[in-house]
Amino acid sequence: GAVVSQHPSWVICKSGTSVKIECRSLDFQATTMFWYRQFPKQSLMLMATSNEGSKATYEQGVEKDKFLINHASLTLSTLTVTSAHPEDSSFYICRPEGGYNEQFFGPGTRLTVL
Amino acid sequence: DQQVKQNSPSLSVQEGRISILNCDYTNSMFDYFLWYKKYPAEGPTFLISISSIKDKNEDGRFTVFLNKSAKHLSLHIVPSQPGDSAVYFCAASGASFMNNNAGNMLTFGGGTRLMVKP
Numbered sequence: 001g002a003v004v005s006q007h008p009s010w011v012i013c014k015s016g017t018s019v020k021i022e023c024r025s026l027d028f029q030a031t032t033m034f035w036y037r038q039f040p041k042q043s044l045m046l047m048a049t050s051n052e053g054s055k056a057t058y059e060q061g062v063e064k065d066k067f068l069i070n071h072a073s074l075t076l077s078t079l080t081v082t083s084a085h086p087e088d089s090s091f092y093i094c095r096p097e098g099g100y101n102e103q104f105f106g107p108g109t110r111l112t113v114l
Numbered sequence: 115d116q117q118v119k120q121n122s123p124s125l126s127v128q129e130g131r132i133s134i135l136n137c138d139y140t141n142s143m144f145d146y147f148l149w150y151k152k153y154p155a156e157g158p159t160f161l162i163s164i165s166s167i168k169d170k171n172e173d174g175r176f177t178v179f180l181n182k183s184a185k186h187l188s189l190h191i192v193p194s195q196p197g198d199s200a201v202y203f204c205a206a207s208g209a210s211f212m213n214n215n216a217g218n219m220l221t222f223g224g225g226t227r228l229m230v231k232p
Contacts, residue, residue, distance in 0.1 A: 006157075034219070043224040044158065044203065093157050095220075103148060105157035 003027050004096055006106035013084055014114055021079045021109045023094030029074035030096030037090040084113045117141045118206050120223035127230050133191040135226050137204035144206035149189045151200045194230045201225045
């Protein structure tokens with residue numbers, strides 16, 4: 001299967017700080033990147049979709065100025081949570097895609113905002 | 115409006131028996147369905163998928179059945195093992211997403227927590 005990495009795997013930060021999460025597809029080129037988050041005991045919720053070199057498309061209810069997505073290359077996308085607050089504490093997961101049958105998620109990043 | 119639903123939040127099964135996880139969908143444009151397994155604090159792991167041109171796909175202990183007329187799919191795990199204990203998500207997508215270069219957007223169900231007892 002495809003290898004997808006996320007860094008960091010767990011981050012704890014103070015309220016008001018910004019946190020950057022990296023997602024890398026290590027063995028294929030990801031033309032599209034999906035970012036999800038999962039709150040405890042809830043399903044995966046799509047936050048945004050980005051194509052390489054283009055601006056991300058955000059789902060309803062997701063603030064684009066708060067969750068900055070950069071997809072500058074075919075192997076790297078970043079999600080920056082700006083001015084994080086405790087309610088942003090969640091599990092963030094990326095899913096890079098390079099074709100119809102690409103189905104692999106990153107291992108996830110747990111964000112805890114104090 | 116939830117387009118993909120897993121009506122059972124949890125399921126408990128004895129080791130060695132069959133686990134049946136169900137999923138219903140409403141969008142008739144969905145034509146590709148996937149099952150993922152997820153442990154806490156980990157990304158989902160792909161298990162098995164099925165295209166709408168099929169009604170069954172089997173991979174080892176895992177079999178997915180698709181009933182298009184009922185807009186229903188199920189995942190059968192047999193025999194169930196304690197290591198199968200996890201949350202299982204079904205997901206659906208439509209081929210039209212592939213054609214407009216928007217990637218393969220997946221719509222997830224709410225998940226079912228499977229507990230396999232030794």
